[in-house]
Amino acid sequence: MRRLFTRIGELATACGTEAVFGKAQGEIRRLHDAWLLCEGERIVSLGEGKPPEADEVVDCQSRLVTPGLVDCHTHLVFGGWREKELARKLAGATYLEILAAGGGILSTVRETRRASEDALYAKTKALMDEMLAHGTTALEIKSGYGLDLATEQKQLRVVQRLKSDNPDLAATFLGAHAFPEEMSHEDYVDFLCDIAIPAVAAEGLAAFCDVFCDAGVFTAEQAERILLTGKRYGLLPKLHADEIREIGGTEAAKRVGAVSCDHLSETGADGIRALKDGGVIAVMLPATSFYLQKPYGNFRGMIDADVPVAVATDMNPGSTPNLSLPFAMTAACLYGRLTPEEVLSAATLNGAAAIRLSDRLGTLEPGKLCDLVVWDADNLEQLIYRYGTNRAAAVWKRGVCRNGKETV
Numbered sequence: 001m002r003r004l005f006t007r008i009g010e011l012a013t014a015c016g017t018e019a020v021f022g023k024a025q026g027e028i029r030r031l032h033d034a035w036l037l038c039e040g041e042r043i044v045s046l047g048e049g050k051p052p053e054a055d056e057v058v059d060c061q062s063r064l065v066t067p068g069l070v071d072c073h074t075h076l077v078f079g080g081w082r083e084k085e086l087a088r089k090l091a092g093a094t095y096l097e098i099l100a101a102g103g104g105i106l107s108t109v110r111e112t113r114r115a116s117e118d119a120l121y122a123k124t125k126a127l128m129d130e131m132l133a134h135g136t137t138a139l140e141i142k143s144g145y146g147l148d149l150a151t152e153q154k155q156l157r158v159v160q161r162l163k164s165d166n167p168d169l170a171a172t173f174l175g176a177h178a179f180p181e182e183m184s185h186e187d188y189v190d191f192l193c194d195i196a197i198p199a200v201a202a203e204g205l206a207a208f209c210d211v212f213c214d215a216g217v218f219t220a221e222q223a224e225r226i227l228l229t230g231k232r233y234g235l236l237p238k239l240h241a242d243e244i245r246e247i248g249g250t251e252a253a254k255r256v257g258a259v260s261c262d263h264l265s266e267t268g269a270d271g272i273r274a275l276k277d278g279g280v281i282a283v284m285l286p287a288t289s290f291y292l293q294k295p296y297g298n299f300r301g302m303i304d305a306d307v308p309v310a311v312a313t314d315m316n317p318g319s320t321p322n323l324s325l326p327f328a329m330t331a332a333c334l335y336g337r338l339t340p341e342e343v344l345s346a347a348t349l350n351g352a353a354a355i356r357l358s359d360r361l362g363t364l365e366p367g368k369l370c371d372l373v374v375w376d377a378d379n380l381e382q383l384i385y386r387y388g389t390n391r392a393a394a395v396w397k398r399g400v401c402r403n404g405k406e407t408v
């Protein structure tokens, strides 16, 4: 069945099947008075002016159409919420004080251990539907709130079950998210390398392995050992680095051949050079900086140094309970000084590259999946500018309208 999206006011898309960087990150394709033709779940052709014949027509009413957004960094499977910490934070309590009062990440660990797999599945599915309604058609989900094998596996099994609803999900094993209360740091790193990684890989539960490499968490040496172990078991390396302080995470990313290095709000010139030399994608998380009232990071320095920049939400119950990628895109423009064109590449093609899905999605081009969003906006600038409300009018996933009206 050939479906034609017609009367597209502006069609904005990055191009290609690999991450774009430097000047190319801002060189997107913008068509006006455009159309796009799909057959089944794939894009056949697109252009401006007179459209071809089709079996079914979707009138986009002169609105903006972009590729479906790709959120390449989320912690979407978790028990409980942490809204009670907000008042304490606003009253000036430090993270350590909140932790001492029974809050912080270990409270999410307790809730996640306690929750059944079915309960976690239902909760995560609802969050994923909400993300879809905001334009996100593909995403990555990390474990990391178990810190024991059974719970980490439970979280990753939830992600595998969600693939029947959305096959374009990437699962990441983040056992190295924090240290559990019941084990020494040395014993926990041994446990991750000797027991958890082999077990997760044997069950085919994850494509990536991630480590929170930062002050007070995992050292660069520990991160390297864990990620190289993961690599031996077929899990591609990723890192959380330089969120609190530079402790060598970007160098470790370069040495292990990481696909991406994420957060990077404190990264300086040497770290940027390490990312460039290692061919590592920089995943920036401005919504986290917003919620934590922390620095945003040197986005422009990354672009100028030819490091591909992606933008993601980091959705999690502690440091940023926001699942709107458009909000993160606006923050990346305002505080990271990305242009609207650069941020579109960051939240689509480069996000897809950061989870190794850019061969099939992240742009609107013939042969790619028909993942697209019709936005209640005239053009790309208006999408970034009118932040704070959901502007996704219709979201199409693999050629099926999953949210909004088929004819908008």
Ligand SMILES: [Zn+2]
Binding pocket: 073, 074, 075, 240, 314
């Ligand atoms: Zn994270």
